[in-house]
Amino acid sequence: MDDVKRKALSQLLRSPSTVIPLAFGAAAFGMSALIDSTAGRLIGAANFLASLGVTATRWIMSIDRLQEEARRRLLRSEEQKHRDEMKQLEASLVLDGDARTESCLRQLCDHYDMFQEKAHDASCRRPDIR
Secondary structure, eight states: OOHHHHHHHHHHHTSHHHHHHHHHHHHHHHHHHHHTOHHHHHHHHHHHHHHHHHHHHHHHHHHHHHHHHHHHHHHHHHHHHHHHHHHHHHHHHHHTOOHHHHHHHHHHHHHHHHHHHHHHHHHHSOOOOO
16 A cells, blocks of 8 residues: 555544544443343444444545645645755755855756746646547
């Protein structure tokens, strides 16, 4: 399972609509075991099934959106990591005393930023369907 699917599944399983019925079901099962109650077992089973149903429904209906959000979060974290590495490189280039390397790095960063903007603009445009 790739990182995007793992993050989407994690987000789905951590949502309150999944956790709350599961917690109530576990509490009902625990109480029914203490007092030997059939009704408590039924309530616990109903809550477990509700949690399973909500999770399955959300999986079917919104997995694409969850995966897209997870993909965006991963891309943002990779972009931040890239920016941090570039800052570290710039700091080390400042120490060597050669202004040309700093100038080249700035130009490289400018080109990279322009490329990212153009790629983003191209991905946001809808293709003409005729």
